Amino acid sequence: MTKPNTRLIFHIGDPKTGSSSIQRVLFSSGWTSPSRTLAYPDRISAVPMAKSLYPDARAKRRRNLFTASAEWLTMQSADVSVLSAEHFAFVAPAKLRSVTRRFMPDHADDMGIIAYARPHMGRLVSSFSQAVKIRGFQGSFEDFCQGAVTSRRFHYAPRFAEWQATFDARFTLRPLVGSRLHRQDVVADFLHTVLETDDFEITADTRQNESPSVAQLACLRFVQSRLQGTATPDPARKAICASLSVRLQAAADTPGQRLKMPASVLAPMQQAYGEDAAALDKRFFDGTPFSDALQDAARNTTDAHQSLAMADHFSPAQITELGRITDGIIAELDADPIGWQRHHRDVKSGISDSEDEDQAFVARVAGLLDGICTTLA
Template sequence: MTKALIVHIGDHTTGSARLQRCLAGGHARADEFKLFYPQVFGSELHHNRAAHALHAADPKDSETTCFKLLQPIRDGDADMAVISAEALEFADPADVRDVLESHMRWLGKQARIVAYVRPHAERFLIGYEQQLRLGLFFGDLQAFFDMTRADGRFLYHTRFERWKAVFGDRLTVRPLLPDHLVGGEMLSDFLDMVFEGRDYTLSDLPPTIERHDLAQHEIAMICALQGRLRGVMPRSAAHVLGGYASRLLTELHDDTAPGLALPPALAEQIVSTYAEDAQAMDRDFFADTPLSTALDALRHQPGSADWPDMETAAQFDPETARLVGVWADLVAEIYKDMPDKWGRHLFAPQFSFPRPPAPQTPEEMEAQRAQDAAGATGPDTDPDKGPETEAGLTPPATPAEDA
């Protein structure tokens, strides 16, 4: 049986995708130490499907999905196994405990739970950007603040107290701040726990493919697309499309353009709303006051009095805004015409993302015209036929917030 287990439960927007790419790709290794990261849900690098299964209406579905993930861990011989599912942020800790212990007995009883949290203002701003990009929210910053304050999603202490009550000292919570992480960043910190302080090598890890600090005009482009697809494309597909567009824009990111920033009036609302929660987290989970210090610093950070406007008319000149609208309309029409053909484009393996082909040379164009005239398309070049294994793919259901 596997000797030890770490369950990574998020939070969202703390670097989970990079961690999962590292573990799924086998990029981290240590001598004479066997690390196991189960990949049992197709091309998905995370284990969020099991997290969602905890809420399944049919208990049999939940049991089947969780067994599929946990059985190879139980029957394996690794020194350490890792489960990574940021969707567990929304789970009931008692449900997680019951599933682990019912499937893995003593290993489940010893499993460690690890979570990372951003300072409140960062989590709020990154969460807003992410929800815009994924087509999950369409309002302004104030509306997002009002909604999240009402539903309490960025209040940490009560949630982690529940995890602590169930898992006790097997729970580790770290603030996502360089001074509080081994190696100054989340991946190094987590791998230090995985390898239990041993030396390890990290090789050939793909670069970050999605960023949380796109420029305002880049976010506005994605918002225009999501707004046009609202009610046309299923929410889960729009979620995937937004992530895909974000990755493409990352490769062309304009570092000189302004990103999202908190206006001073909203920053003060965030400080007053989350100060008590930050103090409670610092008192009960950290050795010093990282979250309170971050909130205090927010009061002294320079900020623009202007509220960000993600409408294309506010971000582009009239002609560019019109072209962005035409592009969004075109994407919507293509989707409506062939919704079941998008699988091979949007749900490609997460380690590589297709780029537009290089322009044809005049000679290649002439050869293509000759081929078309002869009707020699062939089965492999039928533009209306995608790979049989990918046609009609449906993306998995996603939580209210991802990444």
């Protein structure tokens, strides 16, 4: 093995911790530094690489993707080179270690792993919004919380302990707590951590993928419910609603009422996550940021009913028109089940005017999505 010209860093998420903002700034070179350099690939995330490590992934695809990244690394001379995808968070750490040792042997023993974790109560709220927006979850917030506790999805300590046991001091976990972040910003904190300097400026907007308002969630849930009752494939349904969410937020004059944790579920959730918060604090952090966040969560709860029923936010005429437009989207997706999915993927990857894209189809669907925004304005 030879000493590489650049140090490899894997950014592995976690989900709902500002990964989209970090990726967008790095992909667009939206930062500057007179003293340090960072290389980033020509696609916005390394999701295919991460998914190639899943148990059901094909070995040939894994080999091709890691070989291509290894070749890319040989051409880099920046201080650090970053590969980023939230999907790495749910890969077995030992699997990533063994694959990098095989395909990137010059980097495997020195590469760094960085992850962020969001305090439990904030993660529940943001993940519920995401479940409604993308997966079409139709249950209540209380249902979602109970399911999360039962599945232990947000019990962080065991999963991050496995990453630390595998990579030792090369694994870094950062708390997504404003007072703990460099410049109180996750993008600035990431750059400060991987560049090991404060000698940089961020020139791009760091706000990406913000949570929708309660009224926007009601709209998204309505559209999801209509799509779920059709032959629309799940990937197409998710891509449509992800695109609609972005458009709704861009079209809104004001942010609108944001979802908060219902006060009725606070105590049970504090009890459910108390041990996990304490374990994280003890193993990874100076002080007790996760336990403190759990105890302070009452500040961000509400006793008010946060309805996701369309009738509580929009007029009968608006609801009727929304149904009509959604039926138009369904008809388009029936004719081309994967066209919008591909378009959405390309947009997220920073690809514009793809030659494989049916421009007329994209224009029609985009017009329908914009029509929803106009109807609900």
